[in-house]
Amino acid sequence: MVDFSLTEEQTSLQEMARKFARSEMLPRAAECDKNSRFPEEVYRKAWELGLMNLNVPSDFGGSGLSLLDQVLIVEELARACAGMTTSILANCLALEPILIGASPEQKQRLLAPFCASFHLASFCLTEPAGGSDAGALTTRARRDGDAYVLDGEKCFITNAPHASLYTVFATVDPALRHRGITAFVVPRSAEGLSTGKDEDKMGHRASATSTVRFEGVRVPVDDRLGAEGDGFSIAMRTLDQTRTPIGAIALGIAQAALGYAGEYALQRHTFGKPIAEHQAIQLKIADMAQAVHASRLLVWHAAWLIDHGRKGTLESSIAKCFASDAAMRVADEAIQIFGGYGYMRDYPVEKLLRDAKLTQIYEGSNEIQRIVIAREQLKGAA
Ligand code: COS
Numbered sequence: 001m002v003d004f005s006l007t008e009e010q011t012s013l014q015e016m017a018r019k020f021a022r023s024e025m026l027p028r029a030a031e032c033d034k035n036s037r038f039p040e041e042v043y044r045k046a047w048e049l050g051l052m053n054l055n056v057p058s059d060f061g062g063s064g065l066s067l068l069d070q071v072l073i074v075e076e077l078a079r080a081c082a083g084m085t086t087s088i089l090a091n092c093l094a095l096e097p098i099l100i101g102a103s104p105e106q107k108q109r110l111l112a113p114f115c116a117s118f119h120l121a122s123f124c125l126t127e128p129a130g131g132s133d134a135g136a137l138t139t140r141a142r143r144d145g146d147a148y149v150l151d152g153e154k155c156f157i158t159n160a161p162h163a164s165l166y167t168v169f170a171t172v173d174p175a176l177r178h179r180g181i182t183a184f185v186v187p188r189s190a191e192g193l194s195t196g197k198d199e200d201k202m203g204h205r206a207s208a209t210s211t212v213r214f215e216g217v218r219v220p221v222d223d224r225l226g227a228e229g230d231g232f233s234i235a236m237r238t239l240d241q242t243r244t245p246i247g248a249i250a251l252g253i254a255q256a257a258l259g260y261a262g263e264y265a266l267q268r269h270t271f272g273k274p275i276a277e278h279q280a281i282q283l284k285i286a287d288m289a290q291a292v293h294a295s296r297l298l299v300w301h302a303a304w305l306i307d308h309g310r311k312g313t314l315e316s317s318i319a320k321c322f323a324s325d326a327a328m329r330v331a332d333e334a335i336q337i338f339g340g341y342g343y344m345r346d347y348p349v350e351k352l353l354r355d356a357k358l359t360q361i362y363e364g365s366n367e368i369q370r371i372v373i374a375r376e377q378l379k380g381a382a
Helices: 008-035 040-048 067-080 082-101 104-116 174-180 231-267 279-307 313-343 349-359 366-381
Strands: 121-124 140-144 147-158 165-171 181-187 193-195 209-220
Touching (some): 008 067, 040 082, 067 231, 082 104, 082 121, 082 147, 082 181, 082 349, 147 181, 174 181, 313 349, 313 366
Antiparallel strands (some): 140 147, 147 209, 165 181
C-alpha cells in the first residue's frame, strides 16, 4: 500500500515547526545573515520545543521521531532560514555516530545530557587536506595505556565554536586507510582541544563554522565508539541517515523561493498586467513547481524507506543530490523573476541562492553523491 497522507501527529509537528520558523527564525534571518550572527536564543528555543536532537530516542529523553517526521520539520525550518536549520540539525549529525556505534552505557552517559539541557555537539570528519576522500584522513589516534592521544585538525565543522562535545574520526594507522579509522567522543574541556576563527561564509551565515584542532588530546578508551577500525563504517552509516534531512533543507529553500516568486509575480505589473500572466514567467513557475514536488517525493521516499529498515544509501544520496541541485535552479529562477530587485539584499531571494549552494557541497559534495548513486545502482545491475 502506498499512502502519502500525513497522520494527525505529523500534521501538528509540521504546524509547530512552521509556527516556530515564522515567529522565531524568519524575523531574524536577514539580520543574522547580514551580521553573520549565531542566534543562540533561537537554538535554545528550538531545544525547548523539542526541535533539536530529533533522532535521539525517547529512552534517552530525545524526540524519538521517525526520519519522515524529521524531514517534515526540517523543510519548515529551512523555509525560514537554512543557516539556522543547519545549526539546529548539527546535533543530529554529531549524535548519530553515538546512536550507531556506542555501547548502551555510553549512549546513556553521552546522549542524556543533550536532552536534559541545551548543548551543542559537532561532527568532526572533514580535514583541510580533503573531505571527499574520507578514508584518507590524517588525524592520528595513538594508543597510550588506557587512553588514545589525538593529534590533527578538522575543518568546516558546524557549531564547533559553541559545542560542548565533538564526535571525532581519527586513524590509528594511516597505512590501513579506511580500516584504521576509529571514532571517539571528545568533550570541549579536553586539554589540547581548540577551535579556530568563525569562518566568513557565502551563505548559512547564522550557523557557526570553524576548525577544531587536537594537540595531544587524551581520550579515555571508554570514549571510543565501537572497536578500532569501526570508524569509517560508523561515519558512512551516519551519512546514510543524515543526507535525507539535507535534502529537506534544500527542499525548504526551494519551497521558499517558489513562494516568494509566486507572490511577487502576482503583484508586479509589466505591459499592463501582473507578470504572472506572461507565459515567460508561467513557464519558470511551472519548472520550479515540478522541481519542488519531485524533491519532496524523493526526500519523503528516502525517509520512509529508512524508517522501514532499509539502509537507504542509494535513496538518501539521490534525495540530497536531486533536491540540492533543484534548490539552486529554483532559487536562481526566483531571482530572475524578481529581476533587479532579486539581486538586492533588501529582498529575500538572493540569500536563498547563497544558502542553496552549500547544500550541493556539505555532507558529501554532489559529485560524491553521484559516485555513491552509480556504485549502488551498478551493484543492482550486476
Ligand atoms: N555503510 C556502511 N559501510 C560502508 C558504506 C555505507 N554507506 N559505504 C562504504 N562502506 C564500507 C564499504 O563496504 C567498504 O567496506 P570493506 O572495508 O569491508 O570493504 C569500506 O566502507 C570502504 O568503502 P569504499 O571502498 O566505497 O570507500 P571509498 O574510499 O571508495 O569512499 C566514499 C567511499 C566516496 C563514498 C566516501 O569516502 C564518502 O562518502 N566520502 C564523502 C565524505 C563526506 O560526505 N564528507 C562530508 C563530511 S560531513 S559535512
